[in-house]
Amino acid sequence: MLTLYTAPGTCSRASHIALEESGLDFEIRLTDLANGDQRRPEFLAMNPKGRVPALTTDQGVLTESPAILAYIAALAPKAMLAPVEPFAFARMQAFNLYLASTVHVAHAHGRRPSRWSDDAAAQASMAAKVTQNMRDCFALIEDGLAQNGDSDWVMGGAYSVADPYLFTLSGWLESDGVDMAEFPRVLAHYERMSRRPAVVRALQAEGATSI
Numbered sequence: 142m143l144t145l146y147t148a149p150g151t152c153s154r155a156s157h158i159a160l161e162e163s164g165l166d167f168e169i170r171l172t173d174l175a176n177g178d179q180r181r182p183e184f185l186a187m188n189p190k191g192r193v194p195a196l197t198t199d200q201g202v203l204t205e206s207p208a209i210l211a212y213i214a215a216l217a218p219k220a221m222l223a224p225v226e227p228f229a230f231a232r233m234q235a236f237n238l239y240l241a242s243t244v245h246v247a248h249a250h251g252r253r254p255s256r257w258s259d260d261a262a263a264q265a266s267m268a269a270k271v272t273q274n275m276r277d278c279f280a281l282i283e284d285g286l287a288q289n290g291d292s293d294w295v296m297g298g299a300y301s302v303a304d305p306y307l308f309t310l311s312g313w314l315e316s317d318g319v320d321m322a323e324f325p326r327v328l329a330h331y332e333r334m335s336r337r338p339a340v341v342r343a344l345q346a347e348g349a350t351s352i
C-alpha cells in the first residue's frame with residue numbers, strides 16, 4: 142500500500158495529484174505543518190527530513206518530489222504519466238528538478254528565511270527578493286511553454302507528472318506577489334489543470350475550499 146504524507150497547498154500537492162491520475166491504490170495522511178506535525182517523533186521516524194511529501198511503500202520511504210513523481214509514473218505505466226523515450230524522460234526530469242531546486246527554493250526564501258540566516262535584516266532582505274526571483278523563474282517557464290506548439294502540456298507532447306508539479310508551484314505566485322496573468326501560458330495551463338477530475342479530487346481531499 143502507498144501512503145502519501147501531504148499538506149494542503151504545499152509541494153506535496155503535485156504527488157497527490159499524480160497518485161490520483163495514476164489509478165494506483167493509495168491513501169493520504171494530512172500533515173498539519175503549522176501545528177508542527179512534521180517535527181513530531183513519529184513523523185521524524187518515518188522521514189527524518191521533517192518535510193512533505195513522503196511516500197511510504199512496501200520497499201521503504203521515498204522523499205523529494207521529483208523522485209516521488211517519477212516513481213509514481215514508473216509504477217503506473219498504463220497511466221502514461223512520463224515519457225518512455227530516454228531523452229524525453231530526462232527533459233521532464235530537468236524541468237521537475239528546476240522546480241524543486243530553483244523555483245521552490247526561491248519561494249521558500251519568503252516563507253522560511255530562517256533556514257538560511259538567523260539575522261533579521263538578512264531574512265528581510267532575502268524575503269524582499271522573492272517576488273523578483275519568482276517572476277524571473279516563471280518568465281523562463283513561460284518561454285519554455287511557448288515552444289510547445291499546440292500542446293496543452295508542459296513537456297510539449299502528452300500530459301506528464303511535470304504538469305501537476307507546475308500547477309502546484311504556479312499556485313504560489315499570488316502569495317509571492319506575482320500576478321499569474323503576467324504569464325498567459327502559465328495561467329492557461331493552471332486553468333486547464335484546475336478542470337482535471339484528478340486535480341479536483343486531490344484538492345477536495347486536502348480540504349481546499351477553492352483552487
Ligand SMILES: N[C@@H](CCC(=O)N[C@@H](CS)C(=O)NCC(=O)O)C(=O)O
Nearest residue numbers: 151152174191192193194205206241
Ligand atoms: N526538496 C523537497 C522539499 C520538501 C519541502 O520543503 N516541503 C515543505 C512543504 S512545500 C515542508 O514540508 N515544509 C515543512 C517545514 O519546513 O517544516 C521536495 O521537493 O519534495
